[in-house]
Amino acid sequence: MADASRVEDLRPGDHACLTFSDGEERLDLVAAIVRDGLQSGQRVLCVTDTLSQVALTGELTGRGVALGDATESGQMLVMRTAETFLIDGSFTAQRVVDLLAAQISQAATEGFSGLCITSDMSWALRPVAGLDQLMSYESRLTDLVADTNATAVCQYERHSFDTVTLAGVAAHHGFALAAATYHDDAFLRICRQYQPPGIRVSGEIDYRRAGPLTLALSEALALDNHMYLNLGTLDFMDGSIAGVIMQAAASLGPNQRMTVRCQAHAGKVLHALGLPDLSNVTVVVNDDQ
Amino acid sequence: MMTNSARDDHRILDSSGASGSSGAAERELVSQDFEERNLHELRQTVTAHAATVLTDERVDDMALIAIELASNAIRHGGGSGRLRLWTTPDAIFCRVTDDGPGFPDSKYPAVQRPEPSASGGRGLWLVLHFSDALTVDNDVDGGATVTAMIATGDRTSPPKP
Numbered sequence: 001m002a003d004a005s006r007v008e009d010l011r012p013g014d015h016a017c018l019t020f021s022d023g024e025e026r027l028d029l030v031a032a033i034v035r036d037g038l039q040s041g042q043r044v045l046c047v048t049d050t051l052s053q054v055a056l057t058g059e060l061t062g063r064g065v066a067l068g069d070a071t072e073s074g075q076m077l078v079m080r081t082a083e084t085f086l087i088d089g090s091f092t093a094q095r096v097v098d099l100l101a102a103q104i105s106q107a108a109t110e111g112f113s114g115l116c117i118t119s120d121m122s123w124a125l126r127p128v129a130g131l132d133q134l135m136s137y138e139s140r141l142t143d144l145v146a147d148t149n150a151t152a153v154c155q156y157e158r159h160s161f162d163t164v165t166l167a168g169v170a171a172h173h174g175f176a177l178a179a180a181t182y183h184d185d186a187f188l189r190i191c192r193q194y195q196p197p198g199i200r201v202s203g204e205i206d207y208r209r210a211g212p213l214t215l216a217l218s219e220a221l222a223l224d225n226h227m228y229l230n231l232g233t234l235d236f237m238d239g240s241i242a243g244v245i246m247q248a249a250a251s252l253g254p255n256q257r258m259t260v261r262c263q264a265h266a267g268k269v270l271h272a273l274g275l276p277d278l279s280n281v282t283v284v285v286n287d288d289q
Numbered sequence: 290m291m292t293n294s295a296r297d298d299h300r301i302l303d304s305s306g307a308s309g310s311s312g313a314a315e316r317e318l319v320s321q322d323f324e325e326r327n328l329h330e331l332r333q334t335v336t337a338h339a340a341t342v343l344t345d346e347r348v349d350d351m352a353l354i355a356i357e358l359a360s361n362a363i364r365h366g367g368g369s370g371r372l373r374l375w376t377t378p379d380a381i382f383c384r385v386t387d388d389g390p391g392f393p394d395s396k397y398p399a400v401q402r403p404e405p406s407a408s409g410g411r412g413l414w415l416v417l418h419f420s421d422a423l424t425v426d427n428d429v430d431g432g433a434t435v436t437a438m439i440a441t442g443d444r445t446s447p448p449k450p
Contacts, residue, residue, distance in 0.1 A: 243409060247408070
């Protein structure tokens with residue numbers, strides 16, 4: 001989705017369709033949405049389906065979004081599907097729209113600058129009663145948030161939803177939101193990571209994809225003073241790719257930092273090449289490998 | 290084998306047996322031709338076979354070694370090559386041969402670690418770093434043969450000099 005908008009383009013009144021490739025990418029984008037929403041003084045409402053409320057909070061915190069005060073003050077709300085989309089186990093478009101309308105009013109009453117709603121739509125992959133109202137819901141949600149201080153972002157997994165549903169869903173959203181992608185095929189995905197900001201590389205990579213990685217790193221270095229290179233789900237990289245990373249690290253300006261998270265063997269290679277010896281570079285090896 | 294004495298200066302050779310290609314106790318694990326489109330499956334094959342004699346960490350070392358040698362053959366040695374993987378009672382060997390122009394002097398594995406800003410040269414340096422012995426030979430009738438060895442004696446990662 002080369003023409004997809006970026007998280008920072010979200011504005012009040014927008015109804016966006018966020019598509020993602022895996023859980024890591026979803027949480028990265030959600031973390032960025034939550035971060036921006038809280039920073040701008042909005043109340044943030046996360047509807048979670050895949051993860052428990054506690055697990056979602058943990059994932060967001062792990063990505064550097066400080067939630068303690070916001071949760072305490074009620075600025076951050078996490079609700080389950082069973083409290084929103086699937087009350088009584090079935091889906092009714094108007095009931096959810098009414099619930100969100102009440103939340104928008106309440107956020108305004110309580111003095112927040114707006115309401116940022118982001119919903120994990122994975123529940124719609126299950127055979128729930130009322131699922132035929134999904135398009136109707138998305139259409140009404142567009143009308144609900146238009147011309148208000150509310151923003152709605154619905155999260156759909158790209159490879160799980162069928163093409164027809166995704167196309168229909170996308171048509172009912174003002175715009176598409178997805179991680180900026182530099183390369184995507186069966187073996188390798190290189191995309192922008194939004195929170196913490198940087199680049200994420202997953203799968204396996206060798207010299208043939210040095211080009212897109214070089215581009216991704218140079219764009220990230222132009223944007224971020226502290227760039228995170230997330231290789232946590234990268235299973236293999238060769239010496240050429242280690243070289244691209246070394247060169248990026250060697251090009252850091254005096255006020256720039258780079259943190260590389262990787263698996264054990266990549267850590268061993270980068271260590272051998274001297275990456276941790278460079279100033280302003282931190283290498284973190286996943287301890288769960 | 291190379292006999293040119295000028296080239297001999299560049300050879301990184303453990304004469305204790307890295308060049309050994311025959312012997313009663315040898316067991317061949319892999320012998321296959323490769324080209325660029327086979328790199329993914331080549332690594333999987335090497336990984337699977339190396340796992341029968343090496344610890345996980347050293348399996349990854351051998352997979353990296355194999356891919357670096359194969360990539361080098363693809364990129365500089367005529368676009369294809371042949372990889373052999375075999376064991377002896379106390380080591381595992383990976384040999385890549387190609388039909389390219391052979392190693393120019395400047396392309397021998399650097400003993401010095403490449404600088405962070407260097408544009409290349411890391412692949413073969415990593416092969417040298419992660420193997421316990423390495424031989425690099427230009428064949429008399431063209432092509433190059435590179436053989437890397439990882440000791441399996443105690444099945445642990447030996448200290449690096």
